[in-house]
Amino acid sequence: xxxxxxxxxxAITAVLVFGATASLAAGLxxxxxxxxxxxxxxxxxxxxxxxxxxxxxxxPDAAIIKAQSAKLAQTAATLPTWFPAGTGPESGVKTRALPxxxxxxxxxxxxxxxxxxxxxxxxxxxxxxxxxxxGAQMQAVGAACGGCHKKYRAPES
Amino acid sequence: xADRPSHLRVWDIPTRGAHWAIAVLFAFSWWSAKTNHxxxxxxxxxLILGLLIFRLAWGMCGxxxxxxxxxxxxxxxxxxxxxGDWTKGPGHNPLGGISVxxxxxxxxxxxxxxxxxxxxxxLEPGPLSRFVDFDVGRSLAKIHHLMxxxxxxxxxxxxxxxxxxxxxxxxxxxxxxTGETRSEAGLQPPRFAPAWTGWATFAIAASAAWxxxxxxxxxxxx
Numbered sequence: 001x002x003x004x005x006x007x008x009x010x011a012i013t014a015v016l017v018f019g020a021t022a023s024l025a026a027g028l029x030x031x032x033x034x035x036x037x038x039x040x041x042x043x044x045x046x047x048x049x050x051x052x053x054x055x056x057x058x059x060p061d062a063a064i065i066k067a068q069s070a071k072l073a074q075t076a077a078t079l080p081t082w083f084p085a086g087t088g089p090e091s092g093v094k095t096r097a098l099p100x101x102x103x104x105x106x107x108x109x110x111x112x113x114x115x116x117x118x119x120x121x122x123x124x125x126x127x128x129x130x131x132x133x134x135g136a137q138m139q140a141v142g143a144a145c146g147g148c149h150k151k152y153r154a155p156e157s
Numbered sequence: 158x159a160d161r162p163s164h165l166r167v168w169d170i171p172t173r174g175a176h177w178a179i180a181v182l183f184a185f186s187w188w189s190a191k192t193n194h195x196x197x198x199x200x201x202x203x204l205i206l207g208l209l210i211f212r213l214a215w216g217m218c219g220x221x222x223x224x225x226x227x228x229x230x231x232x233x234x235x236x237x238x239x240x241g242d243w244t245k246g247p248g249h250n251p252l253g254g255i256s257v258x259x260x261x262x263x264x265x266x267x268x269x270x271x272x273x274x275x276x277x278x279x280l281e282p283g284p285l286s287r288f289v290d291f292d293v294g295r296s297l298a299k300i301h302h303l304m305x306x307x308x309x310x311x312x313x314x315x316x317x318x319x320x321x322x323x324x325x326x327x328x329x330x331x332x333x334x335t336g337e338t339r340s341e342a343g344l345q346p347p348r349f350a351p352a353w354t355g356w357a358t359f360a361i362a363a364s365a366a367w368x369x370x371x372x373x374x375x376x377x378x379x
Contacts, residue, residue: 044278056374057374
């Protein structure tokens with residue numbers, strides 16, 4: 001199961017990396033890239049909320065937790081491809097992505113790796129049916145989200 | 158205290174306490190939202206929720222000057238007050254009553270919106286947000302954000318009106334702190350609710366707020 005999802009997310013990553021490169025070469029506008037990025041983050045927010053709702057309920061629904069954990073892990077794995085050069089505030093498109101993402105590439109890449117690792121761990125726990133473990137792991141996932149947002153995302157104005 | 162001949166007790170402790178606690182928490186909610194301290198913002202909102210439930214209930218079963226029936230009047234009474242021919246009573250005048258109702262209604266709307274709001278990361282959602290999906294919760298959060306401007310405008314009007322009255326010699330801030338106003342001829346002392354009514358209302362309001370803040374669940378994490 002874990003291997004299956006690993007392969008699947010690797011495949012998705014490959015497709016997305018290829019897609020991002022190809023589409024930028026084909027002249028995908030910064031606005032399109034930023035819009036796609038926002039949609040990805042909204043998807044992750046939605047998955048985080050659904051997971052939180054389940055973990056807080058007295059009787060978590062394992063099916064929802066498995067599905068949303070897998071979604072979170074798969075989406076998080078592709079995050080490094082959402083920030084092609086030229087999609088920061090300098091593009092003129094409304095974005096709260098800070099220029100630091102492109103000037104501190106090592107730091108940003110490490111933060112993205114942390115998220116990928118924490119969500120993968122969540123997915124493994126959920127897939128194994130360890131709901132209590134997954135619930136505890138959700139704290140680490142939240143910390144990975146928040147840690148990166150604090151540093152690389154401008155506050156809501 | 159109320160026995161001093163020149164002073165008349167108008168506001169009871171529950172009314173004053175609820176007023177000042179809401180004022181302080183309103184400022185704190187503003188700060189905690191601005192600085193993105195969502196867990197603090199949520200606790201502040203939960204406390205305001207309890208105080209609002211208390212104040213709304215106190216408006217029905219509390220002391221005379223706290224009751225809606227004593228200050229919610231029709232347009233005729235408001236016009237009469239503005240023209241200057243209004244039989245003076247202790248507590249809010251008919252025009253001030255409109256301000257009280259507007260503030261309480263706007264605050265209630267704001268707190269209810271907050272209960273269902275979802276933050277953009279989906280990590281610190283409001284206690285009742287499990288009844289709505291992410292997109293609806295986000296829309297409600299945006300309305301919650303806009304609604305704050307309405308509240309700020311109402312608070313500004315409230316403070317402006319108080320300043321005008323104070324400048325014209327009508328003291329309003331002091332009575333809301335001490336509970337007493339200068340006695341004037343013909344001003345009847347209001348009726349006050351007994352302490353046990355206050356405690357009972359407080360217990361009911363606190364329980365209701367606790368239940369709502371826990372997402373209408375009796376057990377489990379918040």
